[in-house]
Amino acid sequence: MITKQTQYKNTTISYSHSGKGTALVFLHGFLENSTMWKEIVPFFDKFHVICIDLLGHGSTQCMGYVHTMEDMADAVHYVLTHELKVKKAVFVGHSMGGYVALAFAELYSDMMQGLVLLNSTSRADSQERKDNRDRAIKAVKQNYVAAVRMSIANLFSEENREKLIEEIEWVRSEALKTPLQGIIAAQEGMKIRKDREVILHFASYPILLILGKKDPVLQYEKSLDQIKNTRVGLVSFEDGHMSHIENKNELIQSLKLFFQTL
Numbered sequence: 077m078i079t080k081q082t083q084y085k086n087t088t089i090s091y092s093h094s095g096k097g098t099a100l101v102f103l104h105g106f107l108e109n110s111t112m113w114k115e116i117v118p119f120f121d122k123f124h125v126i127c128i129d130l131l132g133h134g135s136t137q138c139m140g141y142v143h144t145m146e147d148m149a150d151a152v153h154y155v156l157t158h159e160l161k162v163k164k165a166v167f168v169g170h171s172m173g174g175y176v177a178l179a180f181a182e183l184y185s186d187m188m189q190g191l192v193l194l195n196s197t198s199r200a201d202s203q204e205r206k207d208n209r210d211r212a213i214k215a216v217k218q219n220y221v222a223a224v225r226m227s228i229a230n231l232f233s234e235e236n237r238e239k240l241i242e243e244i245e246w247v248r249s250e251a252l253k254t255p256l257q258g259i260i261a262a263q264e265g266m267k268i269r270k271d272r273e274v275i276l277h278f279a280s281y282p283i284l285l286i287l288g289k290k291d292p293v294l295q296y297e298k299s300l301d302q303i304k305n306t307r308v309g310l311v312s313f314e315d316g317h318m319s320h321i322e323n324k325n326e327l328i329q330s331l332k333l334f335f336q337t338l
Contacts (some may be wrong), residue, residue, distance in 0.1 A: 090135035091128040101167035103173030107251040109134025134259025143261040143322035145179035200271040233290035233316035284309040
């Protein structure tokens with residue numbers, strides 16, 4: 077992968093890409109960065125693989141004090157069109173990356189070739205979820221390290237919190253590179269994001285939803301609800317929110333099968 081940086085609205089955006097062919101755009105989640113895909117993308121060397129650090133994450137700078145999903149989608153669009161001359165792409169978005177991919181799909185529908193929502197949802201935050209975000213913002217302002225460390229462990233299924241100690245520590249070390257402003261701006265942006273369930277019902281391109289049955293962040297049964305009476309494909313894993321680690325091999329197989337159908 078070649079790592080590059082570009083300037084967008086006086087903000088440095090970092091991205092990496094490799095290969096040729098159909099463009100696959102991998103978008104990381106909250107407190108993550110494009111390194112989260114390091115063990116996934118080598119399996120897709122027959123594609124043009126693109127990984128982008130979203131606003132306030134990884135090596136991409138903050139653009140303000142609220143990063144809306146539309147702001148992030150616009151930055152992704154800039155990289156794809158101005159830097160890489162991509163006309164159409166398949167998007168794989170983990171958690172917050174899925175929210176960004178959905179915002180992109182709404183803003184730039186003509187560029188969509190396919191969409192994978194990985195441990196993500198098309199629905200807006202419930203009031204309870206918004207309250208939780210406010211509490212998380214308070215906690216990270218009071219004790220940045222403790223708040224980040226705790227929130228990472230809580231993404232894995234309970235049994236994996238002991239089994240995957242090394243992997244969890246690595247995720248934590250990457251999460252702790254996220255600046256406080258980036259954390260708060262993303263939480264504020266996720267809190268006000270729109271409901272985009274309509275995309276799952278009317279999109280003209282294939283969509284796949286990948287869920288963990290023991291996801292501590294997204295309730296499995298409620299997540300199933302949003303794809304009733306749609307043509308959205310479903311893959312369910314037995315573990316938590318971090319399918320790229322907890323169910324890595326099954327995820328790679330599921331993505332391969334989905335990409336073959338495009």
